Amino acid sequence: MKVWLPPAGSSATERKLAAGQVLFSRGDRAAGLYEVVSGKVRRTRVDSGGRELVLGIASAGDTLAEASLFSPIHHCTAVAVATTVVRFYQKAALLAEFARNPQAAQSFAELLAHQVLELRARLELRNIYSARDRVRHYLAAGAEGGTVVLPGSVKDLAGELGLTHEALYRTLSEMEGAGEIARRKGTIRLARALYDRVHI
Numbered sequence: 001m002k003v004w005l006p007p008a009g010s011s012a013t014e015r016k017l018a019a020g021q022v023l024f025s026r027g028d029r030a031a032g033l034y035e036v037v038s039g040k041v042r043r044t045r046v047d048s049g050g051r052e053l054v055l056g057i058a059s060a061g062d063t064l065a066e067a068s069l070f071s072p073i074h075h076c077t078a079v080a081v082a083t084t085v086v087r088f089y090q091k092a093a094l095l096a097e098f099a100r101n102p103q104a105a106q107s108f109a110e111l112l113a114h115q116v117l118e119l120r121a122r123l124e125l126r127n128i129y130s131a132r133d134r135v136r137h138y139l140a141a142g143a144e145g146g147t148v149v150l151p152g153s154v155k156d157l158a159g160e161l162g163l164t165h166e167a168l169y170r171t172l173s174e175m176e177g178a179g180e181i182a183r184r185k186g187t188i189r190l191a192r193a194l195y196d197r198v199h200i
Helices: 066-070 091-100 102-126 131-142 154-161 165-177 192-198
Strands: 013-017 022-024 032-038 040-046 052-059 077-080 084-090 147-149 181-184 187-190
Touching: 032 040, 032 066, 032 091, 040 084, 052 154, 066 091, 066 102, 084 091, 091 102, 131 147, 131 154, 131 165, 131 187, 154 165, 165 181
Parallel strands: none
Antiparallel strands: 013 084, 022 077, 032 084, 040 052, 040 077, 147 187, 181 187
8 A cells, every 4th residue: 555545444445346347437526546456447538539548557556546636527537457446535535644644745746756757758758750669668668677567458558659559569560570579468578689779
């Protein structure tokens, strides 16, 4: 549990979601935020052209809808990727905890600062024109020991990268054919030469 969250039993309630079940939709009234206890939740928005954009996938231990503490409505849609349990914290209880506990408020501010840095990194990624270079950049940033564990499906990754899933599948196939990567279920491993080059 995040250190800035109050004890789970004090004001939080748990909810179980089936795969594909909507937790909240864009425009719904925002009454608080959620912590993912188990499973995964995909956050999306639909752009003006009707294309679904993946804003991120929250896994166990992550929180989502932090902005709801300061907004009357949700600004994205959240859907369970698999069977998922979430813990809901009411807005009033969290704001009262921040007023009572400055350390909790500081920890929450640190989380938001980290999210700003992640957003800047995503904007930088979206500004890379070449699909192949964009994928290389993403893999290089997320590789631990040369392997990237995908947070969701390849289609989810396409949405996160701002690519059509056809373009991403084609790019990954080309990279695999060139020996740059090796794909396994849920993971992508960078070839040693590529990993060394992007981590110089």
